[in-house]
Amino acid sequence: MKQYIGTKVINAEPCMRADEEGYKVIYSDGYESWSPKCVFDAAYRPMSGMTFGQAIEAAKVGHKIKRSGWNGKNQYVELASCISYKDPNGTIVNAQHDAIGNRAFAFCGTSGVQLGWSASQADMLAEDWEIAQ
Numbered sequence: 001m002k003q004y005i006g007t008k009v010i011n012a013e014p015c016m017r018a019d020e021e022g023y024k025v026i027y028s029d030g031y032e033s034w035s036p037k038c039v040f041d042a043a044y045r046p047m048s049g050m051t052f053g054q055a056i057e058a059a060k061v062g063h064k065i066k067r068s069g070w071n072g073k074n075q076y077v078e079l080a081s082c083i084s085y086k087d088p089n090g091t092i093v094n095a096q097h098d099a100i101g102n103r104a105f106a107f108c109g110t111s112g113v114q115l116g117w118s119a120s121q122a123d124m125l126a127e128d129w130e131i132a133q
Contacts, residue, residue, distance in 0.1 A: 023037065
């Protein structure tokens with residue numbers, strides 16, 4: 001039997017069912033369900049305290065991400081695609097590499113955008129990642 005791991009963004013609120021603690025869960029397609037507290041707590045965590053891996057998964061589905069500990073206001077990272085650049089001759093190059101992809105993280109700050117942003121060791125090990133508004 002294969003093992004699976006999933007990442008999804010949900011809305012949830014505490015909810016009792018037959019004297020058992022749990023959560024009412026609403027999925028992005030509007031489907032609603034109930035989850036026992038122990039099952040829910042093992043599978044989900046608030047989006048205001050994500051690991052770097054969880055933040056990457058959120059970026060892959062279109063969210064802007066940031067660390068709550070970053071000093072600058074309005075700084076965030078997002079996934080950029082269809083990346084192009086201007087070579088020394090002034091030619092715009094947009095390489096479509098099926099083997100290595102054409103996406104990278106872009107750090108967006110008050111001074112502009114830095115393509116190809118690389119996380120520091122502290123960023124990768126932090127658990128204060130959140131969705132940027």
